[in-house]
Amino acid sequence: xxxxxxxxxxxxxxxxxxxxxxxxxxxxxxxxxxxxxxxxxxxxxxxxxxxxxxxxxxxxxxxxxxxxxxxxxxxxxxxxxxxxxxxxxxxxxxxxxxxxxxxxxxxxxxxxxxxxxxxxxxxxxxxxxxxxxxxxxxxxxxxxxxxxxxxxxxxxxxxxxxxxxxxxxxxxxxxxxxxxxxxxxxxxxxxxxxxxxxxxxxxxxxxxxxxxxxxxxxxxxxxxxxxxxxxxxxxxxxxxxxxxxxxxxxxxxxxxxxxxxxxxxxxxxxxxxxxxxxxxxxxxxxxxxxxxxxxxxxxxxxxxxxxxxxxxxxxxxxxxxxxxxxxxxxxxxxxxxxxxxxxxxxxxxxxxxxxxxxxxxxxxxxxxxxxxxxxxxxxxxxxxxxxxxxxxxxxxxxxxxxxxxxxxxxxxxxxx
Amino acid sequence: xxxxxxxxxxxxxxxxxxxxxxxxxxxxxxxxxxxxxxxxxxxxxxxxxxxxxxxxxxxxxxxxxxxxxxxxxxxxxxxxxxxxxxxxxxxxxxxxxxxxxxxxxxxxxxxxxxxxxxxxxxxxxxxxxxxxxxxxxxxxxxxxxxxxxxxxxxxxxxxxxxxxxxxxxxxxxxxxxxxxxxxxxxxxxxxxxxxxxxxxxxxxxxxxxxxxxxxxxxxxxxxxxxxxxxxxxxxxxxxxxxxxxxxxxxxxxxxxxxxxxxxxxxxxxxxxxxxxxxxxxxxxxxxxxxxxxxxxxxxxxxxxxxxxxxxxxxxxxxxxxxxxxxxxxxxxxxxxxxxxxxxxxxxxxxxxxxxxxxxxxxxxxxxxxxxxxxxxxxxxxxxxxxxxxxxxxxxxxxxxxxxxxxxxxxxxxxxx
Numbered sequence: 086x087x088x089x090x091x092x093x094x095x096x097x098x099x100x101x102x103x104x105x106x107x108x109x110x111x112x113x114x115x116x117x118x119x120x121x122x123x124x125x126x127x128x129x130x131x132x133x134x135x136x137x138x139x140x141x142x143x144x145x146x147x148x149x150x151x152x153x154x155x156x157x158x159x160x161x162x163x164x165x166x167x168x169x170x171x172x173x174x175x176x177x178x179x180x181x182x183x184x185x186x187x188x189x190x191x192x193x194x195x196x197x198x199x200x201x202x203x204x205x206x207x208x209x210x211x212x213x214x215x216x217x218x219x220x221x222x223x224x225x226x227x228x229x230x231x232x233x234x235x236x237x238x239x240x241x242x243x244x245x246x247x248x249x250x251x252x253x254x255x256x257x258x259x260x261x262x263x264x265x266x267x268x269x270x271x272x273x274x275x276x277x278x279x280x281x282x283x284x285x286x287x288x289x290x291x292x293x294x295x296x297x298x299x300x301x302x303x304x305x306x307x308x309x310x311x312x313x314x315x316x317x318x319x320x321x322x323x324x325x326x327x328x329x330x331x332x333x334x335x336x337x338x339x340x341x342x343x344x345x346x347x348x349x350x351x352x353x354x355x356x357x358x359x360x361x362x363x364x365x366x367x368x369x370x371x372x373x374x375x376x377x378x379x380x381x382x383x384x385x386x387x388x389x390x391x392x393x394x395x396x397x398x399x400x401x402x403x404x405x406x407x408x409x410x411x412x413x414x415x416x417x418x419x420x421x422x423x424x425x426x427x428x429x430x431x432x433x434x435x436x437x438x439x440x441x442x443x444x445x446x447x448x449x450x451x452x453x454x455x456x457x458x459x460x461x462x463x464x465x466x467x468x469x470x471x472x473x474x475x476x477x478x479x480x481x482x483x484x485x486x487x488x489x490x491x492x493x494x495x496x497x498x499x500x501x
Numbered sequence: 502x503x504x505x506x507x508x509x510x511x512x513x514x515x516x517x518x519x520x521x522x523x524x525x526x527x528x529x530x531x532x533x534x535x536x537x538x539x540x541x542x543x544x545x546x547x548x549x550x551x552x553x554x555x556x557x558x559x560x561x562x563x564x565x566x567x568x569x570x571x572x573x574x575x576x577x578x579x580x581x582x583x584x585x586x587x588x589x590x591x592x593x594x595x596x597x598x599x600x601x602x603x604x605x606x607x608x609x610x611x612x613x614x615x616x617x618x619x620x621x622x623x624x625x626x627x628x629x630x631x632x633x634x635x636x637x638x639x640x641x642x643x644x645x646x647x648x649x650x651x652x653x654x655x656x657x658x659x660x661x662x663x664x665x666x667x668x669x670x671x672x673x674x675x676x677x678x679x680x681x682x683x684x685x686x687x688x689x690x691x692x693x694x695x696x697x698x699x700x701x702x703x704x705x706x707x708x709x710x711x712x713x714x715x716x717x718x719x720x721x722x723x724x725x726x727x728x729x730x731x732x733x734x735x736x737x738x739x740x741x742x743x744x745x746x747x748x749x750x751x752x753x754x755x756x757x758x759x760x761x762x763x764x765x766x767x768x769x770x771x772x773x774x775x776x777x778x779x780x781x782x783x784x785x786x787x788x789x790x791x792x793x794x795x796x797x798x799x800x801x802x803x804x805x806x807x808x809x810x811x812x813x814x815x816x817x818x819x820x821x822x823x824x825x826x827x828x829x830x831x832x833x834x835x836x837x838x839x840x841x842x843x844x845x846x847x848x849x850x851x852x853x854x855x856x857x858x859x860x861x862x863x864x865x866x867x868x869x870x871x872x873x874x875x876x877x878x879x880x881x882x883x884x885x886x887x888x889x890x891x892x893x894x895x896x897x898x899x900x901x902x903x904x905x906x907x908x909x910x911x912x913x914x915x916x917x
């Protein structure tokens with residue numbers, strides 16, 4: 086078992102060990118947030134033929150070349166084409182057709198004049214200006230051409246992509262399946278959220294926050310509850326987790342006398358590959374693999390350590406399983422609002438708030454950085470990266486900040 | 502009915518007309534992504550008492566003042582405290598206790614020495630350096646103090662907030678309830694995603710993308726299908742939508758002869774408040790209210806117009822209903838990668854890709870900006886705001902870009 090990896094070494098190791106999960110066919114609605122396991126090409130032109138972008142009149146532009154407010158041109162409406170309808174016949178010289186948005190242009194017509202730019206003159210329509218050919222016409226295939234790849238394998242399916250797939254008539258789609266993530270915790274001090282909190286007992290809050298994080302990412306959490314500090318209880322719990330794609334234990338896999346996790350893992354055929362990452366919070370992280378291929382993350386027990394190590398290592402692994410193209414937390418450059426110092430030898434992840442000042446983001450810490458203080462994580466917009474070999478960061482230094490909050494910089498108002 | 506509002510006027514109008522929905526109690530797991538309808542205070546100190554942050558030994562710092570590698574101090578272990586356990590008795594001078602992470606510190610002890618910084622000497626433990634008081638001790642209440650507000654009303658419940666609520670023993674929590682959003686579309690050219698696409702028929706793709714967007718936001722879409730272009734069909738559909746908090750129709754409420762929506766709305770007691778917003782895409786937007794209070798958005802029929810108007814007007818309205826503090830799309834400053842021009846009088850929302858160059862973001866258009874071209878929206882990271890009164894934007898201009906994609910700048914690798 087390797088010891089004391091850097092964050093980069095541990096990340097690379099885990100990503101290398103992580104498989105992309107196989108594809109499954111799901112209904113379009115269920116695919117939201119998942120990544121495509123197939124490249125999607127269009128089976129036809131869209132729009133299927135030249136069509137109108139407006140409600141108005143299909144015309145031959147050459148008929149209106151001389152139209153002017155002083156010299157209006159009045160033309161007869163010879164038929165009407167509704168959206169979804171078909172033109173009755175081609176348009177001959179000197180004729181116009183009533184047309185609605187999305188309706189196919191009749192042969193002969195090459196432009197559309199908006200209804201509000203015309204006047205009705207009994208059964209004729211008055212035009213008072215010329216119109217360039219192709220005006221208000223959507224070309225056949227302007228959105229998608231038959232055979233063209235419109236979504237690449239790996240694309241994340243958001244609302245716009247769902248719209249594209251729907252317009253192709255794809256009601257079923259291949260995505261990388263959601264990983265099943267077994268979530269375990271252990272310790273005689275822990276109770277469930279509805280448990281008795283007398284004395285020094287605390288809620289197994291990690292399990293709830295990690296399960297929530299899995300859901301947000303599109304993975305499928307399976308919460309297996311709290312094991313007691315005895316070997317049989319721990320073994321029962323890990324046995325229940327066999328078959329999951331990923332096991333996340335926030336009991337920790339430590340060097341403490343009370344730790345029964347390591348021998349249980351070895352008994353169940355899990356090879357522990359490394360222990361200890363040079364970071365803070367989160368040093369006592371363990372990673373291993375079951376013979377069957379399931380990954381095992383032994384996260385530290387402190388809530389903030391568990392959360393930070395989940396974000397750095399478990400999140401990218403789950404996203405890779407789900408076929409995502411970009412698995413790591415987004416980060417921005419910010420200016421440090423206060424001086425920070427630490428010892429060299431570990432990378433620190435510092436909880437910070439981000440405030441925009443002109444073109445810049447200013448990062449300031451959210452108070453108590455103890456790894457037990459979850460409230461200062463809940464207040465944080467991001468994690469400031471304090472590199473392993475650095476000892477001091479001055480106020481005003483340019484720093485990299487990983488973004489944690491989804492709405493960290495949502496707008497306060499409409500565009501002006 | 503008002504006509505031709507600016508984007509700001511329409512936004513303000515709609516936000517003013519939007520109620521915050523009442524609170525409901527939901528289970529902690531279900532609350533993910535919703536906003537708190539109550540301020541949450543801690544019912545107790547957390548941690549409940551001073552406790553150890555490490556596996557090691559609880560000591561009296563004064564006993565180790567002279568400890569040094571040349572002059573080790575060996576002390577007896579008089580009892581052991583597991584996490585969840587209680588100290589057997591106070592620690593007397595010259596005694597240490599075995600202690601585990603999270604376990605309460607015995608009275609008398611004021612510091613913890615990590616196991617790996619000690620050596621075992623039979624039944625005694627050898628210490629080779631002094632330790633400052635409070636070292637590796639988590640203070641009672643350092644995370645939360647009894648009575649302290651730890652989450653404010655309106656806070657969005659992400660994974661960290663779920664962890665905080667769990668640690669307080671809150672298994673039920675008050676959130677603003679999810680709005681029910683009736684999604685309608687209409688037109689004889691439209692079919693469902695599994696429909697027959699022969700000829701010029703097209704899929705009602707707006708309904709699928711808008712329903713997906715509602716889900717992403719945490720609202721509850723109710724898809725009511727496609728109505729035909731006749732008054733009875735339109736009326737039946739709107740009747741089915743009565744009672745929803747919000748009706749989103751992408752049939753459009755236009756001036757076309759074939760539009761049966763407006764008379765139906767009036768018949769059903771909907772007051773149409775405005776029509777037409779000076780923007781592109783998306784001009785023919787209508788907004789109204791039912792007597793019962795439900796909001797009605799008549800979105801344009803073109804897929805991109807429907808999507809853009811949804812993001813500008815429906816999204817902020819739904820988020821306000823859900824109690825969100827920041828309802829509008831996030832935006833960043835970017836540098837324009839190409840010149841753009843338009844006529845004055847409408848605000849344009851231009852689909853752009855964002856690429857990071859050093860400290861800056863460069864925005865370039867995603868090709869065909871026709872309001873029917875959904876593929877160029879699926880490729881866009883954001884919408885560039887081209888203000889109403891501007892005619893030209895030069896290459897290199899500083900522009901505001903609203904962010905559309907959740908993972909628009911996700912990381913390619915771990916922090917270095």
